[in-house]
Amino acid sequence: MMEKFLQQSMDAEQKFYKYEEQRLKIEDKRREAEHARELQMLQMLGQMLAGISSAVSQRSHSRACSPPQRANRQSFGETINYNPVDRAFSPPIGISFFIQRSFSFRSTHSLKDMENIFRLVRNVIPPLTAKKHKGQDGRIGIVGGCQEYTGAPYFAAISALKVGADLSHVFCTKDAAAAIKSYSPELIVHPVLDIPNAVNEVEKWLPRLHTVVLGPGLGRDEVILEHAKGIIERTRAKGIPIIIDADGLWLIAQHPSIIQGYQGAILTPNLMEFSRLYEAVLRDPVDSDDHHGCVLRLSQALGNLTIVQKGERDLISDGQKVFVCSHEGSNRRCGGQGDLLSGSLGVLSHWAFLAGSEKTNGLNPFLVAAFGACSLTRQCNNQAFQKYGRSMTTKDMITEIGTAFNKLFEHEVKATN
Numbered sequence: 001m002m003e004k005f006l007q008q009s010m011d012a013e014q015k016f017y018k019y020e021e022q023r024l025k026i027e028d029k030r031r032e033a034e035h036a037r038e039l040q041m042l043q044m045l046g047q048m049l050a051g052i053s054s055a056v057s058q059r060s061h062s063r064a065c066s067p068p069q070r071a072n073r074q075s076f077g078e079t080i081n082y083n084p085v086d087r088a089f090s091p092p093i094g095i096s097f098f099i100q101r102s103f104s105f106r107s108t109h110s111l112k113d114m115e116n117i118f119r120l121v122r123n124v125i126p127p128l129t130a131k132k133h134k135g136q137d138g139r140i141g142i143v144g145g146c147q148e149y150t151g152a153p154y155f156a157a158i159s160a161l162k163v164g165a166d167l168s169h170v171f172c173t174k175d176a177a178a179a180i181k182s183y184s185p186e187l188i189v190h191p192v193l194d195i196p197n198a199v200n201e202v203e204k205w206l207p208r209l210h211t212v213v214l215g216p217g218l219g220r221d222e223v224i225l226e227h228a229k230g231i232i233e234r235t236r237a238k239g240i241p242i243i244i245d246a247d248g249l250w251l252i253a254q255h256p257s258i259i260q261g262y263q264g265a266i267l268t269p270n271l272m273e274f275s276r277l278y279e280a281v282l283r284d285p286v287d288s289d290d291h292h293g294c295v296l297r298l299s300q301a302l303g304n305l306t307i308v309q310k311g312e313r314d315l316i317s318d319g320q321k322v323f324v325c326s327h328e329g330s331n332r333r334c335g336g337q338g339d340l341l342s343g344s345l346g347v348l349s350h351w352a353f354l355a356g357s358e359k360t361n362g363l364n365p366f367l368v369a370a371f372g373a374c375s376l377t378r379q380c381n382n383q384a385f386q387k388y389g390r391s392m393t394t395k396d397m398i399t400e401i402g403t404a405f406n407k408l409f410e411h412e413v414k415a416t417n
């Protein structure tokens, strides 16, 4: 009897230790995963910290920046006071950014700043709810696509959908339409850009669009560019945000007045497009030792519209501040990455515009949207490059949009009913 009892208690003890060992193993694994997550987070923050800085206009007076006027929308700009002595400036509400080329990883203050801008991007992302109907999270129009270039408008339009827009329209020439449709049944394609009443045809759709992205694959045909000019004018007249990229920037370099003073515009030049624009507007060559200053000056000269100068580091300015995005991408530079950026920016700028300055702590919402789109593009580039290396193409980056978006922005956005 006693022996049986002793045996039972030994068995129970062994079971207990076995169970405890398993529990500790699980706990260890959980801690390891948590630790790895923290490390990954810190690494990401470190990369981002190295990349973001802000600068403000060195003009003695500061200007208020106002968005395109739409019903129920309030002006998003606040006057930023720059103090040239301590090189810090007073932020509008609660955020403090410092003017430096990179942040020290050890500075907790900078860490907070970095977290803040990502938080602001998250703030403008609309929640997914059962109460919304198709179209409410974004109807984006891409103006571009001609015989030579069918990939660029496709990349922009599909990127807009994958970031979260509900509908993506492409306005292209007749001979580009079939190809673009064949790439994706998700796109709505209008073969109107080369018909005589192209501007009126596109204008019919403008009231249904939240943002227009003009330029990817537009080409440089005189007639098409003339139509594009008319479309920009009508979009501007309706106060609809417009992102101008690629050949659209070629057009702006010929006629800067079309866009001058329209703060609903975001221009996304690569280095070549930037110098073309800069020379056309400021009648001076770009100062290659002062990229920050050049981006500020171009934005100011065009009336404080938002400029995203793409490159090894993306410089984003509204003529008052310069944000630097050097989130880690890769060294692979295949064509079409800028199209992914402009399509994503189409959606993010709509969300930011809708959210207004209350959600961006008084910061120009377009700066927040541009920072979000640049980080996202670079994150897609990074993820796709890790998988495919040198064979990576823009299509591979587009496949990464969902996971890249989740990684950067989504963890605080919960689906609600």
Ligand SMILES: NC(=O)C1=CN([C@@H]2O[C@H](COP(=O)(O)OP(=O)(O)OC[C@H]3O[C@@H](n4cnc5c(N)ncnc54)[C@H](OP(=O)(O)O)[C@@H]3O)[C@@H](O)[C@H]2O)[C@@H](O)CC1
Binding pocket: 148, 149, 150, 151, 152, 153, 215, 216, 217, 218, 219, 246, 247, 270, 271, 272, 273, 335, 336, 338, 339
């Ligand atoms: N699959 C498709 O359909 C795609 C179509 N696309 C569409 O093509 C159209 C024309 O766009 P684009 O950029 O090629 O035209 P453009 O301004 O004449 O540049 C030409 C010259 O500029 C230079 N250069 C370029 N980038 C530079 C940089 N970052 N930094 C410095 N220099 C740079 C370079 O000079 P090089 O290397 O020869 O010295 C190059 O020869 C446009 O509609 C676009 O949307 C693309 O979206 C791609 C995918």
Ligand SMILES: Nc1ncnc2c1ncn2[C@@H]1O[C@H](COP(=O)(O)OP(=O)(O)OP(=O)(O)O)[C@@H](O)[C@H]1O
Binding pocket: 246, 269, 270, 271, 310, 311, 312, 313, 314, 329, 330, 331, 333, 334, 335, 336, 337, 338, 339, 340, 341, 374, 377, 378
């Ligand atoms: N040297 C670089 N290092 C890292 N990222 C870069 C570099 N150059 C550009 N990028 C990134 O690639 C994206 C597209 O920029 P790019 O200069 O290739 O535009 P683009 O020439 O207009 O593209 P497209 O081929 O679509 O016309 C941007 O998000 C930018 O951040």
